[in-house]
Amino acid sequence: MADEKENRYDPAAIEQKWQERWAADPKLYAAEPATSSKPKYYVLEMLPYPSGQLHMGHVRNYAIGDALARQMWMRGYNVLHPMGWDAFGLPAENAALKNHTPPREWTLRNIADMKRQFERLGMGFDWATEVTTCLPDYYRWNQWFFLRMYERGLAYRKKSKVNWCPECATVLANEQVIDGCCWRHEDTKVEQRDLVQWFFRITAYAQELLDDLDKLDGWPEKVRTMQRNWIGRSEGTEVDFFLEEINQGIGNREQGTERQGSGIRDQGSEKQGTGEQGNKGAEKQGPRDQGTRGTAKTRIRVFTTRVDTIFGATSVQLAPEHPLVTEFCAADSALKHQIDGLIEEQRKAREAGDLGAIEKHGIPTGKFAINPYNGQEVPIWVANYVLMEYGTGAIMSVPAHDERDFEFANKYGIEIRRVIKPVEEFEGCETLPFISEDGVLVNSGEYDGMSCAEAQRRLQKAAETGGFGEAKVIFRLKDWGVSRQRYWGTPIPMINCERDGLVAVPDDQLPVLLPEKIEITQQGGSPLARVPEFVNTTCPKCGGPAKRETDTMDTFVDSSWYFYRYTDAKNAKAPFDPAIVKYWFPIDQYIGGVEHAILHLIYSRFWTKVMYDLGLVKNDEPVQRLFTQGMVIKDGAKMSKSKGNVVSPDDMVARYGADSARMYSLFAAPPDRDLDWQEDGVAGVSRFLGRVWRIVTRHSEMARGGAPRSGALDETGGNTNKGTQLLRKLHQTIAKVSLDFEGRWHFNTDVAAIMELVNEMQAADAQFAAGEIPAPVVRELLRSLVLLLAPFAPFLAAELWEELGGEGAVLRASWPKSDPGLAKEDEIEIPVQINGKLVTVVRVAAGADSKAIEVAALANEKVRERVAGKSVAKVIVVPGRAVNLVVK
């Protein structure tokens, strides 16, 4: 009975043994240099934030990537499978506040803890290329890139309305605001504030980011759609409505423009600035200022996608924050009071996240504007459904052909004038608003009778000729605000000199080091501003006294290019060697959560395109194939502390071992679907691994001694029948698992297939024990089983590979090849249907042709009973699949 005990699967002992061995062999998971003759494969999982604790989502993410990496190693690829730490960010500052631990210390300790967890899980990462974003040898290159962007006008500063998270006490990018709340603090409402901020001109790449989505056919369609919507390209027309006081306006023109140069109006130039194709921010002022003939004082520029309806415009609607409104208010305190109320209401709604839910209402300004096409005067209103952030902040209102305008006009009794009629009259076509573009113009002067599309072209042309408008493409995407009023981030490498103004830190003075000695407090504003040794410096130009920029960069900067650094992580002279990057890029397979579909993945694409234009990389997209795994949930809900349904990986590993935890996370659901964590399931996988352990160890001696099977099956001798059956199952399993790794990735069915194989082997245990299975077959079965398991259960596979006398590391063993001859069945069952209904099955030879199958089916007893007295009108045979008799 001591035997029994010895023969017990003991994951704790096995895993400890191999963890130690692997730790002592850092070369095991190291990539070969870019000169390697092997084909390269770059598999990457998104790097974690070092919170100090891995969660089940991580286990799943890295189990998927590690399985792929291991299989590619076994297939002889030069695999790059790196790992790093997204190590800047707010939690470190919060921890500092709470425990008086410096952020750096806290972060590095967490990294050490998580690294241990990774090693305990047996993840095959090459730690030699580890990237830690909070260390100066990494973030100095953030600064370096920032300067390259600044030189090209891609990094710029402006005052703007920003999203402010009171919890983080910092600014958030639009992408980081979710339902009006902070992406890190789901219950914290984001406020609006005015601040001078640094931006990256991602809008300069809007068209390219959109167009190149078409190339990313290895990405989930869902992610591509989300990015397309986020970029939000819209084709239309900008048209100037003339102001009544046109003559008064001209006198103030120059003054007016200048006064607004850096204020709210600058916002306008930002969103328009780079909307045009090909303009990659060479001009720091957007082209809009050139494009606008006249100023806000003489004209109101509106954007519309339906210029064909312009003869139906019965009012002009301005956003409450529109500069012209401010101007109107200056002379009219009653109006100002009303507008302030409107802005306040909107602000509240925005903070509550239900901007779309508030009722439409507006305020008449008492002023009028002139439609440039027909000279008609229309009233100017201020409406709460017009957004300053989109388009020009002003619209023409066409109630007859727009739902929102219709609702608004009805409420306030504004004229509704129909200008589009359907091409063909149909029931209900008289109902307004009529939104369709499938129509012809009426009540539109010389344009009457034209199709909507043609009218749009003609009207655009007329606007261009007349100098009161132009065709225009606008994007919803806005520039990326990167300033954060935080300590624990990359310092922005800029200096303000009293004499020279804004001066970039020269390359040779990088990195701008984050000061170590700092007291983290809860006061608002940039913590760095309270560190005189940091702030006070000398101007690189004149040597005079100057002050450093005290904001730090958004941490999404770090993650926008980290995967390039992995290829050349120790480079002290450059972010990376372009030649090495050229070998490894693009990333063959990137794996992570879908929650990064927009933020991280659009910033990364932008960064790559900038690097491409800088001549640093040859690839214009970073990622060839993207895989988004599902969430790990428990009891139907996302794991969270507040719900008390968190399962700790450490706990699972302690109870069942890393192999079981990993394999369960692959077995319980296909990787792209959400996974419901059921502990009984982990126990089940653990029992399965125990069966594998027993089968292999019980018969390993026989396998170890033997030579490889050579040639034909009848050489195997002994119980050829059983051996043949098992080999067939084996080779079928190899074929299935191998195929799945090619891209389908239904690892859950692969694990199931391996379980079937093991079940069949277990059923033949008596024959194994009796020595009826020839040694070469036993050897092949056991070795191949272990190899098949190696990507999923690396510890057990390593142990059993050694037990079987395998040469070298199992990771270096060749992935088994399926022999189609062995995998083939001799005889198969064919379902027989009568009139599409299953009646029975018949056994036929595997290669049987249609005729043979038909004969077999008609000869079947059950079939004859049912066909008796009727006639068989038709026989459909799908060889190898089914036979269907149409009987009348």
Added chain:
RNA sequence: GCGGAAGUGGUGAAAUGGCAAACACACCAGCCUUAGGAGCUGGCGCCCAAAAGGCUUGCGGGUUCAAGUCCCGCCUUCCGCACCA
């Protein structure tokens, strides 16, 4: 409102248009035992006492010799976007 994904046993799930429920969990019965979170054998969609038989992939239509799978309409859930002019 727009866009996307999904809906199959008690549960997680499987199924190139060709035997629905593989594999596992839970449960039931039995065996074994130095009683373990162990091992082995068998059962397990629903209806019917059982067999025979019938029914079954959210609902309703359709295409097809044949539909969980394709098409049309609807319902539900989840995700993303949302007054985007």
